[in-house]
Amino acid sequence: MKLDSIDLGTEEFLPAVEVARLRQRRWQTQREYVLSHSSFFQRLWTGIRIPQRLEELPNLPLCNKSMLRESQAAHPPFGDYLAVNQESVVRLHRTSGTTGQAMNAALTRADAVQTAQIGARCFRAAGLKPKDTIVHCLNYQMWMGGVTDHLSLEAAGATVIPFGVGDSRHLIATILDLNIDAIHSTPSYPAVLEQTISDHFEDLNPRDLGLKIGIFGGEAGLDSESFRNKLESTWGYAVRNSNYGMADVFSNFAGQCEQSNDLHFLGHDVLFAELICPNTTSIVPFEEGETGELVLTHLKREAQPLVRFRTNDMVTITGTDLCKCGRTTPRFRVLGRSDDMIVVRGVNVYPTAVRGVINGFSELSGEFRVRLQGAGPYDRIFVEAELQTQDSATADLQERIENEIKQTVRASAQVKLFPARSFPRTEGKTKRIIRE
Numbered sequence: 001m002k003l004d005s006i007d008l009g010t011e012e013f014l015p016a017v018e019v020a021r022l023r024q025r026r027w028q029t030q031r032e033y034v035l036s037h038s039s040f041f042q043r044l045w046t047g048i049r050i051p052q053r054l055e056e057l058p059n060l061p062l063c064n065k066s067m068l069r070e071s072q073a074a075h076p077p078f079g080d081y082l083a084v085n086q087e088s089v090v091r092l093h094r095t096s097g098t099t100g101q102a103m104n105a106a107l108t109r110a111d112a113v114q115t116a117q118i119g120a121r122c123f124r125a126a127g128l129k130p131k132d133t134i135v136h137c138l139n140y141q142m143w144m145g146g147v148t149d150h151l152s153l154e155a156a157g158a159t160v161i162p163f164g165v166g167d168s169r170h171l172i173a174t175i176l177d178l179n180i181d182a183i184h185s186t187p188s189y190p191a192v193l194e195q196t197i198s199d200h201f202e203d204l205n206p207r208d209l210g211l212k213i214g215i216f217g218g219e220a221g222l223d224s225e226s227f228r229n230k231l232e233s234t235w236g237y238a239v240r241n242s243n244y245g246m247a248d249v250f251s252n253f254a255g256q257c258e259q260s261n262d263l264h265f266l267g268h269d270v271l272f273a274e275l276i277c278p279n280t281t282s283i284v285p286f287e288e289g290e291t292g293e294l295v296l297t298h299l300k301r302e303a304q305p306l307v308r309f310r311t312n313d314m315v316t317i318t319g320t321d322l323c324k325c326g327r328t329t330p331r332f333r334v335l336g337r338s339d340d341m342i343v344v345r346g347v348n349v350y351p352t353a354v355r356g357v358i359n360g361f362s363e364l365s366g367e368f369r370v371r372l373q374g375a376g377p378y379d380r381i382f383v384e385a386e387l388q389t390q391d392s393a394t395a396d397l398q399e400r401i402e403n404e405i406k407q408t409v410r411a412s413a414q415v416k417l418f419p420a421r422s423f424p425r426t427e428g429k430t431k432r433i434i435r436e
């Protein structure tokens with residue numbers, strides 16, 4: 001199948017009642033499929049009546065990452081939630097977990113097409129057009145962000161250059177040489193490129209590269225307006241967070257449109273989303289203004305279908321009305337991982353919110369770490385921030401950052417400043433919390 005012949009569909013523009021009907025129909029089929037093909041769920045659901053109606057889904061037990069990890073350890077390589085014969089699996093992605101046990105994600109041909117379709121909707125929402133040439137700078141080594149996002153970019157119709165990570169000098173020369181107008185990378189990668197430009201390209205400014213769109217994903221933090229403004233003014237491109245997903249469930253199913261800073265659910269027709277309280281697991285209404293841990297159910301999936309999977313991500317629903325872009329699907333913001341959440345004197349603090357403050361200071365490079373001592377409870381956080389240049393520190397800088405964190409994040413902070421370029425730059429995910 002030619003990837004640019006994949007129909008991206010218009011489900012994200014359908015009236016809510018029509019999407020609800022479609023989801024209900026898909027769940028009825030998926031329910032039968034999971035019941036008859038997944039040993040994992042047959043075991044989990046023993047003695048439980050499996051609801052026909054989606055609104056009764058909360059009657060089913062939740063599942064989580066550690067259950068999947070145990071399943072893969074007992075039934076390698078894909079776990080007993082693999083619901084197809086291994087010969088139907090066309091792609092294997094491997095992610096290295098924080099526990100050290102790698103997780104194997106399987107896709108059938110139909111799963112791969114659906115993944116490209118929904119991912120392409122995210123890139124289309126970001127404003128990527130078939131006339132655009134985009135350089136794809138995520139890691140191709142087994143990770144979904146590599147080849148899977150590449151195929152989604154192709155499905156969006158763009159001309160895609162498979163660059164991968166590393167060799168930033170070569171990348172800059174390639175962008176100049178080929179008149180590339182869009183880039184896809186992690187949000188921390190532009191800082192690496194800025195450093196490469198100043199080290200190796202005399203009289204070249206990031207804006208001189210002529211990039212029009214910067215598409216980012218793979219890390220939280222882009223919801224911070226000050227970070228986006230800083231990137232946009234340095235590079236002159238439109239910044240879009242267009243790549244939200246997780247390898248266990250769906251590579252990429254949400255992104256910003258050209259009219260809103262929030263993420264649209266763009267796989268709303270194939271994934272059913274719920275919110276729960278992470279501590280009590282009680283249901284939180286899926287309504288504007290509500291915050292909870294995101295729980296996802298596949299409505300159409302062959303290889304490793306999941307039902308009521310806890311993503312660990314805390315999200316706030318920011319809009320359920322019609323967006324200016326014409327999309328009807330709900331919008332949300334990611335606050336951070338429920339297990340990254342730090343409670344400081346009763347206030348929930350996420351590293352993403354701290355990043356927002358750090359990025360608002362032009363004296364800082366944007367690189368930072370939150371250091372936690374002991375298991376808590378905490379009465380303050382220790383923030384280490386890197387200076388932009390050797391002489392960018394003013395006498396009151398530290399105090400101003402501490403005050404801003406107090407105002408915005410509502411937590412007491414003790415800030416320590418570090419010399420410019422003293423923190424390691426990473427091309428993958430950057431660890432922001434250090435627990436001691």
Ligand SMILES: [Zn+2]
Pocket residue numbers: 257258259260264323324325326327
């Ligand atoms: Zn929109």
